[in-house]
Amino acid sequence: MTTPKLDQALAGEIEALAGEGRAKPPERVITGYLPPAGTRGPRYTILGQDREFIRLNSNSYLSLSQHPALIAAADAATHACGVGPGAVRFIDGTFSYHRDLEERVARFTGKPAAKIFNSAYTSNCGLALAIGSAKTHWIGDQLNHNSIIRAMRIAGVPSGHKGIYRHNDMDDLRRCLDEVEDTIERVVVIFDGIFSMRGDYAPIDRIEAVCSEYRDRFQDGVITVVDDSHGIGAYGATGRGTSEYSGATPDIIVGTFGKAFGVNGGFIAASEMVVEAVRQKADTYIYTNPLSVADCAAACAAIDICDSDEGLQLLAALRERTGRFREGLTRLGLESIPGPHPVVPLMVRDTARTRAMVQGLFDKGVMVVGLTFPVVPKGDESIRIQINAAHTEADIDYVLEILARLQ
Structure with missing residues (x-):
């Protein structure tokens, strides 16, 4: 090896990132996709996990990647x-x-x-x-x-x-x-x-x-x-x-x-x-x-x-699911930033509570992204939730049930 000194220096830099709360966690590895079935939307399998997951951290808003x-x-x-x-x-x-x-x-x-x-x-x-x-x-x-x-x-x-x-x-x-x-x-x-x-x-x-x-x-x-x-x-x-x-x-x-x-x-x-x-x-x-x-x-x-009728139907489904989720947050007394877009931030405003809620959702088979201090300022801690067209009403209601228990 010709980089031991560099490796040591980089290890110190990464350790400093971890100390500041800015280091990225280990990457989860998706191993499979299960298509929608009945009232259930798509599910994913993850390396080292024995359950299936709903992805609420995906940018695939129209759910077209498997089309x-x-x-x-x-x-x-x-x-x-x-x-x-x-x-x-x-x-x-x-x-x-x-x-x-x-x-x-x-x-x-x-x-x-x-x-x-x-x-x-x-x-x-x-x-x-x-x-x-x-x-x-x-x-x-x-x-x-x-x-x-x-x-x-x-x-x-x-x-x-x-x-x-x-x-x-x-x-x-x-x-x-x-x-x-x-x-x-x-x-x-x-x-x-x-x-x-x-x-x-x-x-x-x-x-x-x-x-x-x-x-x-x-x-x-x-x-x-x-x-x-x-x-x-x-x-x-x-x-x-x-x-x-x-x-x-x-x-x-x-x-x-x-x-x-x-x-x-x-x-x-x-x-x-x-x-x-x-x-x-x-x-x-x-x-x-x-x-x-x-x-x-x-x-x-x-x-x-x-650009087709199918696309308009997907957009309508996306708007309906987004509205259903936002209405559910309001019903639970949870805070978000208003808007019709399928990016729905859940404002938690506390780092420890945000991390606990993210883990609680994961334990129940739901993947989301938590944003905590110092990545965001204190008081702006949140969970970013992203609705996709293939999420079903049952999926939305299931996530809202988990959030009700995690409050």
């Missing part, structure tokens, strides 16, 4: 073109399935063009590299996802060229815009569509109204960007996400196939010129192999389902 149409599409594409592209996109790694998915995303989002990535995380990083410049000022919501924050760092945005506004506070957004220096040529206002730990949403209509007041002040305007990873497919009357729900569409939409659509990968949807700039300038697109054709074909099938 026969997605599996068949992925299988057919794999048999047609193989399991990997063999090259990056600009060195003959582009297959018809990549182009088909990009065209499908553009139509679904109502944008002229789209470009796909391996994840929404790399999409955000690539976008920052593509549209940033020495005279670009970035403004973001204080609760933006880590991928947006990291994107600004990767793009080398200096501290003097960025602002942060209080969560969903339009007056503070206006303050940030007022403070932009006159030498700036373009401003990017970027925000999550759905804030993944809270389930609340960005008021895109109000953000657009504020930004429109400042667009003529800057040479290249004020560009609005939403990362709607938790919204696209799962939110709005037809699953178009936070833009559809709020009644306003930003200039650029970043999204994922890895949540409501149940597959893998991310995308940027925008004007043709923005997408071409991404193709020419985004390192996270240029220098890495693209999604497999299986992922692309499955994602296209998922979007087609979302």
